[in-house]
Amino acid sequence: MNRLPTLALLLGLGTLSSACNDASLSGDDDHAEASAAWLGANSTDGSSRYQSDSWEREPRTSTGHETLCDGQFISYAAAEEMLELTERSDDEDVYSTYERVDGIAALFEECGDPWGMFPTTYRRITARGVQAIEDGEFEDEEWAERIIVDFAGRYMDNLAAALTGEGPSWAWSHYYRLADRDDVSPARAVVVGMVAHLTLDLPYSLVAIDTQEHHEDDFFVFGEMMIEVSDLLIDDLLVTYDTDAEDLLTGFFFGDWIDGTFGADTTITVTYQTIRTKSWNNRWLLEQGWGGWIAAAEIWAAFWAVDGILASMDAAGTI
Numbered sequence: 001m002n003r004l005p006t007l008a009l010l011l012g013l014g015t016l017s018s019a020c021n022d023a024s025l026s027g028d029d030d031h032a033e034a035s036a037a038w039l040g041a042n043s044t045d046g047s048s049r050y051q052s053d054s055w056e057r058e059p060r061t062s063t064g065h066e067t068l069c070d071g072q073f074i075s076y077a078a079a080e081e082m083l084e085l086t087e088r089s090d091d092e093d094v095y096s097t098y099e100r101v102d103g104i105a106a107l108f109e110e111c112g113d114p115w116g117m118f119p120t121t122y123r124r125i126t127a128r129g130v131q132a133i134e135d136g137e138f139e140d141e142e143w144a145e146r147i148i149v150d151f152a153g154r155y156m157d158n159l160a161a162a163l164t165g166e167g168p169s170w171a172w173s174h175y176y177r178l179a180d181r182d183d184v185s186p187a188r189a190v191v192v193g194m195v196a197h198l199t200l201d202l203p204y205s206l207v208a209i210d211t212q213e214h215h216e217d218d219f220f221v222f223g224e225m226m227i228e229v230s231d232l233l234i235d236d237l238l239v240t241y242d243t244d245a246e247d248l249l250t251g252f253f254f255g256d257w258i259d260g261t262f263g264a265d266t267t268i269t270v271t272y273q274t275i276r277t278k279s280w281n282n283r284w285l286l287e288q289g290w291g292g293w294i295a296a297a298e299i300w301a302a303f304w305a306v307d308g309i310l311a312s313m314d315a316a317g318t319i
Contacts, residue, residue: 028219069111078107079163086156094130095144097152101126104159109240114179115162117186117192117241126152128225138218146209147222149242154201168257170198171303187245188314190237191252192307198275199303203295206283216280227253248319276303 068078085100085107105123108116130149138144158168162176171302175196178189211219239241253272282298285291312319 028152034142037043067115068107072112074107074111074113077306078111082107083160083163086160088153088156091262092149092153094126094148097149098123098126098130100156101152104156112241113203114186114241115159115176117179117190117237117243118175118197120236120240121194122155122197123154123188124229124233124236128229130221132221132225138219138221140215143209143215143218144222145206147211147219148210151201151205152196154205155197160304169196169200171200171238184240185314185319186237186243187248187319188310190243190245191310193278194252195275195303195306198272198279199299199306202276202279202284203286203299206279207286212281219280220276223272245319248313269313275302275306 033204065074068081069075074082082104088096088100101119101123107113107118107121108119129144132138133141133148135143158172160166161168162172167173168176172193175189175193178184178192179186182191200298206219228263230249234246234249237245251271282295283299285295310319
C-alpha cells in the first residue's frame with residue numbers, strides 16, 4: 001500500500017524529531033529512524049450529545065470526498081486538517097477532547113482509511129467517559145477529567161508524529177504498519193492499537209496526572225467503560241470498515257476465549273483485564289527511582305507477548 005508518499009515533504013517535517021522525551025512517544029533511535037523512513041517512503045454542548053449509544057455526528061461540509069481522500073487513504077488536505085485537530089491548548093477539557101477524537105475519526109472514515117480503525121473505537125470510549133463524569137460515576141471527577149484529556153492526548157501526539165514522518169512510539173508504529181498491510185487481519189490491527197494505548201500510553205498518563213493509590217477504584221471504573229461500549233464499537237468497525245472483530249474483541253474484553261480455537265495462552269495473555277492491571281502496576285514502578293527500567297521492560301514484554309499471540313491467530317486464519 002502507498003501511504004501518503006509526499007506528506008512529510010509537503011509539510012516540511014520529514015526529518016526525525018527528538019522533541020518528545022516521554023517514553024510513551026519517543027522510542028530508541030534505530031527504531032525511530034526506521035519508522036520515519038517507512039512513513040516517508042510509503043507515505044457542544046448538552047449531555048445528550050455525548051451519550052455513547054446515541055451520538056450523531058454533524059455532516060462535514062467544508063470539503064468534498066475528492067479533496068479529503070486519495071483513494072482509500074486520507075489526502076494531504078485531510079492530513080493538514082487532522083494535524084490541526086491534534087494541536088491542543090492548555091485549556092483542553094473532556095468536551096474539546098471528544099470533539100478532536102470525533103473529528104479525527106470522521107476524516108479517516110470518509111475515506112475508509114485503515115489508520116482510522118482505532119479512533120473509530122476510541123470515540124465510543126471517550127464519549128462514555130464524558131457521560132460518566134456528567135452522571136457522577138467517579139469519586140474524583142477532576143482526576144477523571146485529567147485522565148481522559150491526557151490519555152487521548154498521547155494518542156494524538158503519536159498520530160501527529162506518524163502523519164509528519166517524525167516517528168511515533170515503537171508500539172504505535174507497529175499498529176500503523178499492520179493497519180496498512182493487506183495480509184494482516186484488520187481485527188488484529190485494531191486490537192494492536194488498543195494494546196499500544198493500554199500498555200504503553202496508559203501507565204505514563206497515570207504518572208503524568210499524579211495518580212495516587214486512592215484513585216484505584218476510579219481507575220477500574222474508567223476501565224469498565226471500555227467493556228460497556230464494546231458492542232457498539234464492534235458494530236462501528238463492521239459498518240465503517242467492514243471488519244468483523246466480534247469474536248476477537250469479545251475474547252479480549254470479557255476473557256471469553258474458546259481455547260480450542262484461540263489457544264490456551266490466549267485467556268491469560270490477551271485479556272483486557274490483565275493488561276489494564278499491568279498498566280496500574282507499571283504506573284507504580286515508573287514512580288520509583290529504581291523502577292523505570294523494570295516498567296519499560298514489563299511494557300515491552302506485555303505488548304510483544306500479545307502481538308505474538310495475535311500474529312499466530314492471524315496466521316492460522318482464526319481472526
